[in-house]
Amino acid sequence: MRRSFVRNRRYRDWLLRAAVALALASVTMTAHAGPKQGDGLQTDSLSMLLASRDYTTHTNSTLRNVVNVSGNVGLHYYFVDRLRVGMTLQFTERLWPKPPTGSSRFQRFALMPQLGWSFYDPFYTALSFSYAPRTLGRAIPDLAVLATLGAAFPVTDRMKLGVALEVPFAFLHHRTLGVVAITGVSFRL
Numbered sequence: 212m213r214r215s216f217v218r219n220r221r222y223r224d225w226l227l228r229a230a231v232a233l234a235l236a237s238v239t240m241t242a243h244a245g246p247k248q249g250d251g252l253q254t255d256s257l258s259m260l261l262a263s264r265d266y267t268t269h270t271n272s273t274l275r276n277v278v279n280v281s282g283n284v285g286l287h288y289y290f291v292d293r294l295r296v297g298m299t300l301q302f303t304e305r306l307w308p309k310p311p312t313g314s315s316r317f318q319r320f321a322l323m324p325q326l327g328w329s330f331y332d333p334f335y336t337a338l339s340f341s342y343a344p345r346t347l348g349r350a351i352p353d354l355a356v357l358a359t360l361g362a363a364f365p366v367t368d369r370m371k372l373g374v375a376l377e378v379p380f381a382f383l384h385h386r387t388l389g390v391v392a393i394t395g396v397s398f399r400l
Contacts, residue, residue, distance in 0.1 A: 245293050246329050246399075252287040252295065256395025258377070263389030278307040279318055283395070287327065299323040299339070305348065314348030321345075323357070333362045333371075346384060355381040361393065369399045 246252070258281045262273045280303070287297030303319035310316055321343035329335045341355040361375025377391040 246289045248292050250289040251400030252397055254285040254397045256283045256393050258391050258393040261390045261392055263387050265385050265387045267385040279303050279305050293329045295327045297325045310348045318348045319343055319346050333364050336360050351384055353381050354383040355379045371397045
C-alpha cells in the first residue's frame with residue numbers, strides 16, 4: 212500500500228512538472244509565432260452554409276435542401292501585432308438543386324471588409340461586414356454581419372492550413388442567421 216502511494220505521488224509530481232514546462236514553452240513560443248505589425252496575409256478558402264434560419268419567411272435550410280459552395284479570396288494587413296484589417300471577395304455557386312427559373316447558378320457576389328485578431332496561435336477570430344450586390348442568383352442586394360472563430364495550422368514557414376466556423380446574420384433583404392464551415396490556406400506575404 213505504501214509503495215503504490217509513493218509511486219502515484221512520483222507520477223503526479225512528474226505530470227505537474229511536465230504540464231508547467233509545456234505551458235511555459237507554449238506561452239513563449241506563441242509570443243514569437245504570432246503575426247507582427249506590418250505582416251501581410253493572402254487567404255484562399257472554400258466555404259459552405261451548413262444550416263440557416265430565415266426569420267422573414269420562417270423557414271430553415273440545411274444541406275438536405277440546398278448546397279452552395281463559396282470561393283473566398285482575401286488580402287489582409289496587420290496594423291498592430293496580432294490585429295489585422297482586410298478585404299475578402301466571395302463568389303458563391305449553387306451545386307444542388309437546380310436554381311429556380313430566373314435565377315443563376317452564380318448565387319452570390321460579396322465584398323467583405325474584415326477586422327481579425329490572432330489571439331492565441333493557432334486560433335483567431337474575426338468580425339466582418341458583407342455587402343452583396345448579388346444574392347439568390349439575381350441582382351438582389353443584401354447586407355450581413357459575420358463572426359468567425361478558427362484555427363490556422365502551419366504547413367510551411369509562410370503557409371497555413373485553416374478551418375473555421377462562421378455565423379452570418381443577414382438583415383437587408385431577409386433576416387437570416389446561419390452556420391458556415393470554412394477551410395482554406397493562407398500565405399504570409
